[in-house]
Amino acid sequence: MLLVALAxxxxxxxxxxxxxxxxxxxxxxxxxxxxxxxxxxxxxRTARRTILHLSHRAAWAATALTAISRLRAHA
Structure with a gap:
């Protein structure tokens, strides 16, 4: 139950x-x-980098890319 609360x-x-x-x-x-x-x-994974390729056909891909870039800016 603690894991569900944490997630x-x-x-x-x-x-x-x-x-x-x-x-x-x-x-x-x-x-x-x-x-x-x-x-x-x-x-x-290439050249010691991990790259995430999102499908461009997904309706929510732009929202996900914006979220990822904002989370990277906070890190």
């Missing part, structure tokens, strides 16, 4: 940092699973 808290915090001025900030975990967490993607 929910991390999802909420990620929303606060990654989507401060978007509707995605108020999405419930079910909506996040259906939208952002189900985008087809592939992870590639």
């Amino acid at each position: 929910t808290d991390l999802t909420a915090r990620m929303g606060l940092l990654a989507h401060p001025h978007q509707k995605a900030l108020r999405w419930e975990p079910k909506r996040l699973r259906l939208g952002l967490f189900s985008i087809p993607a592939a992870i590639a």
Whole structure:
């Protein structure tokens, strides 16, 4: 039960940092699973770098890319 609470808290915090001025900030975990967490993607490793390739056909890919760039800026 502690792991579920931790995962929910991390999802909420990620929303606060990654989507401060978007509707995605108020999405419930079910909506996040259906939208952002189900985008087809592939992870590639090259030249000691890890690259995430998101599908351009996904309707939520632009939102995910914006969130990733904002989270990287906080790190």
